[in-house]
Amino acid sequence: MRSLIISVDLGSPDYQAHADEFVMLARGAGAVIVATVTARRSRPDAAYFIGSGKADEAVLLAQEHDAEVVLFDQPLSPAQQRNLERKFSLRVVDRVALILDIFALRAQSHEGKLQVELAQLQHLATRLTRMWSHLERQRGGIGMRGPGESQLEMDRRMIGGKVRVLRERLERVQRQRMTQRRSRARGATLSVSLVGYTNAGKSTLFNAMTRADAYTADQLFATLDTTTRRVWVEGAGQITLSDTVGFIRDLPHALIAAFRATLEEAIHADLLLHVVDAASPQRDEQIAEVDKVLAEIGAADVPRVLVYNKIDAVGLEPRVECDAHGTICRVFLSARQRSGLEGLREAIRQFANRSDDNATPFQNLQSE
Numbered sequence: 001m002r003s004l005i006i007s008v009d010l011g012s013p014d015y016q017a018h019a020d021e022f023v024m025l026a027r028g029a030g031a032v033i034v035a036t037v038t039a040r041r042s043r044p045d046a047a048y049f050i051g052s053g054k055a056d057e058a059v060l061l062a063q064e065h066d067a068e069v070v071l072f073d074q075p076l077s078p079a080q081q082r083n084l085e086r087k088f089s090l091r092v093v094d095r096v097a098l099i100l101d102i103f104a105l106r107a108q109s110h111e112g113k114l115q116v117e118l119a120q121l122q123h124l125a126t127r128l129t130r131m132w133s134h135l136e137r138q139r140g141g142i143g144m145r146g147p148g149e150s151q152l153e154m155d156r157r158m159i160g161g162k163v164r165v166l167r168e169r170l171e172r173v174q175r176q177r178m179t180q181r182r183s184r185a186r187g188a189t190l191s192v193s194l195v196g197y198t199n200a201g202k203s204t205l206f207n208a209m210t211r212a213d214a215y216t217a218d219q220l221f222a223t224l225d226t227t228t229r230r231v232w233v234e235g236a237g238q239i240t241l242s243d244t245v246g247f248i249r250d251l252p253h254a255l256i257a258a259f260r261a262t263l264e265e266a267i268h269a270d271l272l273l274h275v276v277d278a279a280s281p282q283r284d285e286q287i288a289e290v291d292k293v294l295a296e297i298g299a300a301d302v303p304r305v306l307v308y309n310k311i312d313a314v315g316l317e318p319r320v321e322c323d324a325h326g327t328i329c330r331v332f333l334s335a336r337q338r339s340g341l342e343g344l345r346e347a348i349r350q351f352a353n354r355s356d357d358n359a360t361p362f363q364n365l366q367s368e
């Protein structure tokens, strides 16, 4: 789809990286970028986010390049979105809607599809209310009598009903998942989950560790469903390793809520392997972003090891770093080249054989 991108530079030093990430999101949603407009602002404009002069300029560019849709690299308020759509006479998709769209595109499992649909409906529901609320204040005015109100009520009821049905279906699917998890837990095998920013290389590492064939790609949100495999780790015995959905900054709240069950796979793990793209200039921001989401889903206290992946891309050698207690807290490896995996196995082995005394330092790794 021929897309015009509007990118807003609010003066953050990370602006270029944010802009690049948005281009990747756009491509991931199937956009063909025909033109890009960059607006520099100190703060958003209430009506258009960008100034109206800049918006007019963008409209001309969109016409010149035959754009079919406008992709906006910030979350828009319903009013801003509506104003921009009027100006462009085109659909305007903001960052939140774009992420939801990619999730919808990638969802494979029944559960994944239900979760995305629920998130989309909830996102829509918040827009609906806010979209109408300014009109409600003029209740009874010309053009606002009767049908206007009942239309809103109808929309609300319909969405509410759908949300309820989806929730029930999801709960059924999730009960099955719980049962499966419990039967795994009974076997007392150590459960280890790969978590991290999208595109960090979780699935590549999962494949390297399990010799499985999970989908990997240089695109954001390649993985949406949790996959679990049993792996034998010498000295630790049989463990289960799970590959999970990646995180991104400003992950829409509706999505986190809808994907809670999938993400719970991570909460219930004994050990988290937090995979980091060591080659990304945004590495530290991404680590913080992942920590934030983990805290939000209640997984802040699960012991974790930081896995710096893609060291081949920055010319580093495989190695491990230990904390003051001699416990491995960082592993540097290349999942693609399958080098440094032994360091990761060593970390898992240490964890499997930890005594209760050193269980605590493990949990405090992040604060070092």
Ligand SMILES: Nc1nc2c(ncn2[C@@H]2O[C@H](COP(=O)(O)OP(=O)(O)OP(=O)(O)O)[C@@H](O)[C@H]2O)c(=O)[nH]1
Residues within 6 Å of the ligand: 196, 197, 198, 199, 200, 201, 202, 203, 204, 205, 215, 216, 217, 218, 219, 220, 221, 222, 223, 224, 245, 246, 247, 309, 310, 311, 312, 313, 333, 334, 335, 336, 337
């Ligand atoms: N250079 C290099 N690239 C890697 C390495 N590991 C993974 N990649 C590449 O990074 C990209 C993303 O890899 P994935 O394994 O799909 O990443 P992911 O974390 O599962 O991503 P999502 O499922 O989208 O969250 C792919 O193009 C991989 O080939 C590595 O060790 N070195």
Ligand SMILES: [Mg+2]
Residues within 6 Å of the ligand: 202, 203, 204, 215, 216, 222, 223, 244
């Ligand atoms: Mg993946």
